[in-house]
Amino acid sequence: MILNKLNSIYAYFNNNDEIISFDQLASGHINDTYFIKTKQNSFFILQQINSGVFKDVPGLINNKVLISNHLKDKKKHLSPIELKRRVLSFVKTLNGANYHKDNDGNYWNLMIYIKGSITYETVSCETVAYEGGKLMGDFLNLTSDFNPSNLIDVIPNFHDMSFRFNQFNEALSKASEDRLSKANKYIKLVSDLKEEMHIIENLKASGDIKLRVTHNDTKISNILFDLDKKGLCVIDTDTVMPGIVHYDFGDAIRTICNTAAEDEKDLSKVKFNIGYYDAYVQGFLKEMKPDLTALEIEYLPLGAKTMIFIMGLRFLTDYLNNDTYYKTSYLEHNLDRCKNQFKLIESLTEQFNKMKI
Known part of the structure; x- marks a missing residue:
């Protein structure tokens, strides 16, 4: 049944092929994403964007395509094959659009799968932390000359602390x-x-920190690596929009330096790994430091603590709201995520003096 539905969607995109198998990817909290294999032995990522969460899906997809095109232009010295490994490539529909809207009002986009790539839900070595920092720094550096006002606010007030406290x-x-x-x-x-x-x-409100293009969901699972643990490509650009560097830095640290998955119930396993932090910082600043002010650098450690907090706050808010936003697998899932994030803040705070850059 699902295969038939996916094939009916896939037929609207520019191809002369048919899906023969699929796997649903379960790492995201919001969208429904499928890894598909076709009769002609091609591989794609087919994604249904959650229009209940994202109010302007066409604008969201336009953001993604604009940033991918910008990155491709910056990396045009690469071969076509290598470029497809380094930057997300979107497949247009038969009528030249970047998405298909089905009869139920759902929006779909299709991306070329990057072969020979892997993702990590958690980090187990400093090499991955360093490469993750380097790749995210490269993403922010290469988009630093893209005017953020050309992007829509996919989720207004996404990392706005006052807004999140009002929701709470x-x-x-x-x-x-x-x-x-x-x-x-x-x-x-x-x-x-x-x-x-x-x-x-x-x-940010005072203008002391620069507004720029930011990814806004820089968890480690949104970075692709090759089989040698070298960074390949930043993915899941649904939340690309104007922001500040501390959001992207902090959210990456949140997942890279947690010694456990973000919903681990055994809180004794949840610690802030300062070694991974140092490795990420080294890679990140290698690509990004020339574009950062002294003030931005000074507040990067607090950015990490702030982003861990805001995710803990959002998980807690959703739990109090009876789990209306994030996908949950069991009754106390959001509360366990919340507990996890606050345990991570506790461990980070104990080592905060070592985090100065």
Whole structure:
């Protein structure tokens, strides 16, 4: 049944082929993404964008294509084959559009699969951390001359701390007694950290930190590596939009330096790995340092703490809202994610003095 549906979608894209097998990729929280193999032995990524989360899907897809085209222009010295390994390539529909809208109002886009690539859900060596930092620094460096005003805000206020606190407070006022009781410890931690967690937002609002093109979802699983653990390509560019460097740096550190998956229930396994942090910073600054101000560099460590916090806050808010945003696999999934992030903040805080750049 699903294969028939995917083939009906695939037929709208520019090809003379047919899907013979597929696997659903489960790493994302928001979209439905499929790895597909065709009769002609080609491989693609077919993705349905969640229009319940993303209110302007055509604009989102346009963002992705604009940034990919910009990166391809910057890397045009590479061979066509190598370029397809280094930058996401989108397949147009038969009528020349970048997406297909089905009869149910769902939006689909099709990307060429990058062969010989792997992803990591967690990091197990400093080489991967270093390569991840280098590749994300390269992405931000190469897009630094792209005017961020040419991109739509895919999710307005995405990393805006005041906005996230307003969402949290609203969820708090409506949450069930049972969920409030189970989350009580983390509700207090949110209150304790509130002032510190607004520092970077205030610097952004004052104009002291530059607005630029940012990826906004830089978890380690959104970086492709080759089989030798060398960075290949930044993927999952759905949330590319205007932002500040601390968002991308911080969210990468959040996943790279967590010694466990973000929903690990055994909190004794959750620690902040300072060695991975140092390796990521080294790779990141190798590509990005010339474009950063002293003030931006100074606040990168706080950016890491802030992004861990904001994800913990969002998981907690969704839990209090009865799990309406993130996909969950069981009843307490969002609460476990929240606990995980706050344990990571605790471990980071113990080592914060070692994080200065």
